[in-house]
């Protein structure tokens with residue numbers, strides 16, 4: 001099988017060399033590593049490819065995660081992303097998070113998140129790049145703002161939002177990506193069930209923990225088996241289709 005982990009944070013993995021070897025052994029042929037702030041975006045662009053092997057490619061995405069806003073110098077970081085967007089396969093991880101503690105305490109910060117999200121979407125649009133979106137608690141705003149800015153290709157990563165937001169994003173040809181949580185999360189499972197396979201990608205969001213287990217790119221197999229079960233298809237078929245989707249969305253030559 002040939003699989004792609006379309007959303008990981010490789011710089012945060014403890015023993016990345018070993019994790020890459022295990023991923024390679026499981027048939028993962030590409031990983032897209034996200035930038036969440038300036039430091040991780042620089043790592044994705046300049047360091048991540050040192051971990052590639054002959055059969056596993058690593059592609060950089062650059063972005064500012066809504067959780068990183070407080071510690072970012074936003075105007076400088078935006079300038080960096082603007083200047084380097086052409087070197088990345090995607091702009092991500094970007095988005096909105098209305099459940100984030102800072103926002104729960106100060107709801108006026110939502111507008112600040114939306115401002116930054118719009119700026120990042122505009123950079124993606126101007127550079128013809130896809131985006132990887134974090135939309136927790138802000139699903140409909142994320143979908144509507146992405147449509148409004150006019151981004152062509154968007155992936156709503158680990159999507160757990162309501163039906164109306166899902167329908168709207170699918171109507172615009174956007175995608176969702178499935179994590180290992182697809183094995184147990186009611187909301188994530190419902191979203192996958194209601195999404196055609198041509199709009200589904202696989203990911204791990206490594207090194208996030210799923211029920212106490214720290215994820216690594218090899219665990220894209222867990223995302224695969226959950227999607228196969230939910231769609232009533234073989235793992236082989238789902239692996240072929242989702243890998244083809246990854247090629248199409250991210251424009252990667254694998």
Ligand SMILES: [Zn+2]
Pocket residue numbers: 007008009034093205
């Ligand atoms: Zn992430």
